[in-house]
Amino acid sequence: MSRENIESRNEPVAGEKLIELRVNSQVYVLRVGRGPGELDPAHTLAFTLRETLGLTGTKVSCDKGACGGCTVLREAEAVLSCMLLTIECGGKEITTIEGLKDAKTGALDPLQQSFIDHSAFQCGYCTPGMIMSSKALLTANPSPAEEEIKEALSGNFCRCISQYQVVEAVKAVSGKKG
Template sequence: MKTQEVALHINGIRYEISVGRKFGQIPPSETLAETLRGRFSLTGTKIACNEGACGCCTVIIDGSAVASCMVLTVDCDGKRITTIEGLTDPKTGALDPIQQAFIDYYAFQCGYCTPGIIMAGKALLDKNRHPTRAQIQDALSGNFCRCISHYHVIDAIEHIAHEEVSAS
């Protein structure tokens, strides 16, 4: 039987992995969240509910925010995946503006939900550079924060949207 290969583009790097049940292979039932954390040590992607309800595992796939616990890795062949680790400039280590804004606005407490919320916000800003507060709230409607940091989160993203408006 021919081995199925899956090509993943993760944070700008292309990986080829084989699908199967032997050691080192990815089983067909493995989720992208499990693959990112367990095989690539990209543990910034968090798993909480593991059923698509909390948004902690959100990554960007081909430009859209997606709950990676609800996606099978085998279905990501050829897709471009960005995780929270991929937002930092690889050469300078500089944070993405949205990461800096979360720090400036104290937009987290325990931080467990934070990577997923940042990735949802980043996907929104990449598509719509000047979202309204209502659009930000809508884009984050699938992300839950049990520490109730949502107001600070929305303020942080709104700050970026306004900064870009005043700079343009």
């Protein structure tokens, strides 16, 4: 869905409210309302990403802020998209798992490659959230200690128990190699 598409369907009319949402370096202008494709004030960011924008890489599991499955970046910070209302997210850059690849070359983020190399997943349902939490950590702290990695991922539920391999995958791309 390109900027042009969304804007052409959302010609500003006096009195109506528009929200400019920036996701993965694309700008989406959403009209606040209750119709199809519109932004209901009750919509969470997770809902908007998945259902309105079609970015289904972000996973919803508990939908109550407990499991971390829906983690995305707001600017450089890891946030739970199921606990944020989209109308509060205007003007901030949101990055989802789909936005981690290099937009021009399509190259994977080193963190993504490291997850593949370490098979740092089993069923893969928690993985987008795990990667986004790890990305926020490495942005804030490029050389985290192992305990810091575990702490940063402690809000990300994984029932298969991929955490051991996830920690190895994050360590492998952190500044403190080996």
